[in-house]
Amino acid sequence: MEDSDTVLGKALAILRAFGPADSVLPLAELVRRTGLAKGTAHRVAGDLVHHRLLDKTDHGYRLSGGLFELGLRAATERTLLEMAMPFLQDLYERTHETVHLGVREGHEVVYVAKIGGHRQASSPSRTGGRMPLHCTAIGKVLLAYASEDEQTAVLTAPLERRTAHTVIAPGLLRRQLVNAVETGVAYEREESTLGLLCVAAPVLAPDGLTAIAGISVAGPTGRFRPESHANAVRAAATGLGSTLARRRP
Amino acid sequence: MEDSDTVLGKALAILRAFGPADSVLPLAELVRRTGLAKGTAHRVAGDLVHHRLLDKTDHGYRLSGGLFELGLRAATERTLLEMAMPFLQDLYERTHETVHLGVREGHEVVYVAKIGGHRQASSPSRTGGRMPLHCTAIGKVLLAYASEDEQTAVLTAPLERRTAHTVIAPGLLRRQLVNAVETGVAYEREESTLGLLCVAAPVLAPDGLTAIAGISVAGPTGRFRPESHANAVRAAATGLGSTLARRRP
DNA sequence: GGCGGCGTTCCACTCAGCGGTACGCTCTTT
DNA sequence: AAAGAGCGTACCGCTGAGTGGAACGCCGCC
Numbered sequence: 001m002e003d004s005d006t007v008l009g010k011a012l013a014i015l016r017a018f019g020p021a022d023s024v025l026p027l028a029e030l031v032r033r034t035g036l037a038k039g040t041a042h043r044v045a046g047d048l049v050h051h052r053l054l055d056k057t058d059h060g061y062r063l064s065g066g067l068f069e070l071g072l073r074a075a076t077e078r079t080l081l082e083m084a085m086p087f088l089q090d091l092y093e094r095t096h097e098t099v100h101l102g103v104r105e106g107h108e109v110v111y112v113a114k115i116g117g118h119r120q121a122s123s124p125s126r127t128g129g130r131m132p133l134h135c136t137a138i139g140k141v142l143l144a145y146a147s148e149d150e151q152t153a154v155l156t157a158p159l160e161r162r163t164a165h166t167v168i169a170p171g172l173l174r175r176q177l178v179n180a181v182e183t184g185v186a187y188e189r190e191e192s193t194l195g196l197l198c199v200a201a202p203v204l205a206p207d208g209l210t211a212i213a214g215i216s217v218a219g220p221t222g223r224f225r226p227e228s229h230a231n232a233v234r235a236a237a238t239g240l241g242s243t244l245a246r247r248r249p
Numbered sequence: 250m251e252d253s254d255t256v257l258g259k260a261l262a263i264l265r266a267f268g269p270a271d272s273v274l275p276l277a278e279l280v281r282r283t284g285l286a287k288g289t290a291h292r293v294a295g296d297l298v299h300h301r302l303l304d305k306t307d308h309g310y311r312l313s314g315g316l317f318e319l320g321l322r323a324a325t326e327r328t329l330l331e332m333a334m335p336f337l338q339d340l341y342e343r344t345h346e347t348v349h350l351g352v353r354e355g356h357e358v359v360y361v362a363k364i365g366g367h368r369q370a371s372s373p374s375r376t377g378g379r380m381p382l383h384c385t386a387i388g389k390v391l392l393a394y395a396s397e398d399e400q401t402a403v404l405t406a407p408l409e410r411r412t413a414h415t416v417i418a419p420g421l422l423r424r425q426l427v428n429a430v431e432t433g434v435a436y437e438r439e440e441s442t443l444g445l446l447c448v449a450a451p452v453l454a455p456d457g458l459t460a461i462a463g464i465s466v467a468g469p470t471g472r473f474r475p476e477s478h479a480n481a482v483r484a485a486a487t488g489l490g491s492t493l494a495r496r497r498p
Numbered sequence: 499g500g501c502g503g504c505g506t507t508c509c510a511c512t513c514a515g516c517g518g519t520a521c522g523c524t525c526t527t528t
Numbered sequence: 529a530a531a532g533a534g535c536g537t538a539c540c541g542c543t544g545a546g547t548g549g550a551a552c553g554c555c556g557c558c
Binding site: 006007008009011012015016018019020022023024044047048051053062063064065066067068069070071072073074075076077078079081082085086089090092093103105110112114115116117118120126127128129130 | 264273320321324331335352377
């Protein structure tokens with residue numbers, strides 16, 4: 001899978017063997033997932049423990065707090081998170097629904113923050129997790145402001161159908177993207193998860209042409225009307241955009 | 250400084266060369282901080298870029314989004330964060346002051362979350378950042394529930410004086426710790442930063458003897474009365490504690 | 499009591515990694 | 529303009545860190 005011919009490659013293969021859902025993996029499982037020789041995996045994992053990227057428990061290995069800490073040193077994501085927090089708070093307080101902040105990475109969204117209360121709609125998104133661009137509200141606004149090339153790259157590739165409502169027709173999706181640029185918001189209606197609705201707005205760079213991130217509000221079908229939160233989401237996104245512009249000349 | 254005799258050690262030396270404040274470091278600076286040979290540093294950094302842990306810009310290297318993502322896969326911190334979020338939200342909404350969630354790592358607190366509004370008190374804490382145990386409210390509650398050995402280890406070591414109000418007398422500090430266990434909250438009054446007050450409560454494991462994390466509310470001298478938020482902080486912490494107990498038997 | 503899967507240890511081979519050296523570039527400085 | 533300092537990049541022969549196959553002891557399960 002990965003090029004694990006170098007030591008570093010092996011180490012990363014082990015670290016990346018942990019999926020979003022795994023908490024602790026035994027050595028044998030690491031060997032299976034990485035394809036490394038047992039002896040090698042054992043030693044490299046041991047080194048990683050020594051360097052505080054892995055914790056060793058009775059039942060196997062686990063990604064450690066040191067890695068968590070290191071990850072939060074990533075400058076762009078961290079400052080984005082810090083600058084965004086007040087706006088996300090405002091948005092949450094106004095809506096009391098799940099609020100997301102996400103950036104684009106390749107053909108997917110990576111969620112930088114997810115905040116919600118006790119009664120939040122169950123959604124598959126997780127902080128630090130990924131979702132496809134084409135079936136999420138944030139994904140759509142990010143895609144709408146991506147370069148023409150990247151846009152067509154996504155649209156021409158086969159679009160994964162997540163639910164019966166997932167938009168997999170490139171034409172319809174492109175129309176939604178155009179609409180997103182015109183109105184400043186994009187919607188998702190049970191396209192990634194049944195029972196989940198979502199509105200998102202783009203956080204634009206000073207040039208007004210590229211999207212740095214996206215902010216969304218998500219809620220369950222029934223009580224939740226995404227349209228009624230469009231203004232709030234747009235306000236939060238543009239507010240964050242201009243704050244970023246002020247600090248990053 | 251670090252044992253960088255192995256490849257992995259060198260790679261980590263480079264990654265950890267990034268302080269909390271650095272966003273982009275040129276190769277020469279990495280060489281200076283790590284003490285690696287220029288050729289070696291260049292190659293290892295290149296490998297790290299290839300493995301998406303570093304980004305290369307015109308002005309140097311930067312910790313990448315891939316690292317951010319990987320860090321958020323760390324199971325314990327991530328689930329703690331996710332389970333805690335609703336309680337932190339409640340707390341913020343009730344107080345409208347800066348809310349922290351922190352865990353202990355060695356003799357320091359690591360902040361897992363920091364949420365606040367636009368008018369938050371300026372504090373040195375950052376998400377993913379560290380602070381000494383003895384001069385922060387969360388640090389005190391965590392230390393109060395640490396093992397006897399660890400407690401004395403911290404108390405006997407010289408305590409860094411951060412401000413004129415920092416408690417550096419081991420006796421006084423120990424009394425504060427005892428008081429924290431009795432009352433369920435600890436305070437910090439301008440002990441880490443001038444103008445900053447703080448209340449914290451411990452998130453206890455089911456056994457009621459060990460602290461998993463700490464929650465705090467911080468605000469500026471003047472308008473902010475830490476005592477008046479003691480109950481709210483305690484409620485959030487115990488609420489989170491029992492929720493964690495339910496999910497982690 | 500035999501069997502399969504697990505974590506751990508050992509060891510001789512070899513190629514990945516090493517770091518000194520050298521080059522070209524862009525800024526300052528004189 | 530010339531000289532210099534500091535930077536990023538590229539090259540290359542030596543060597544020991546890293547490799548992975550094999551072997552061992554340990555459970556828990558049929």
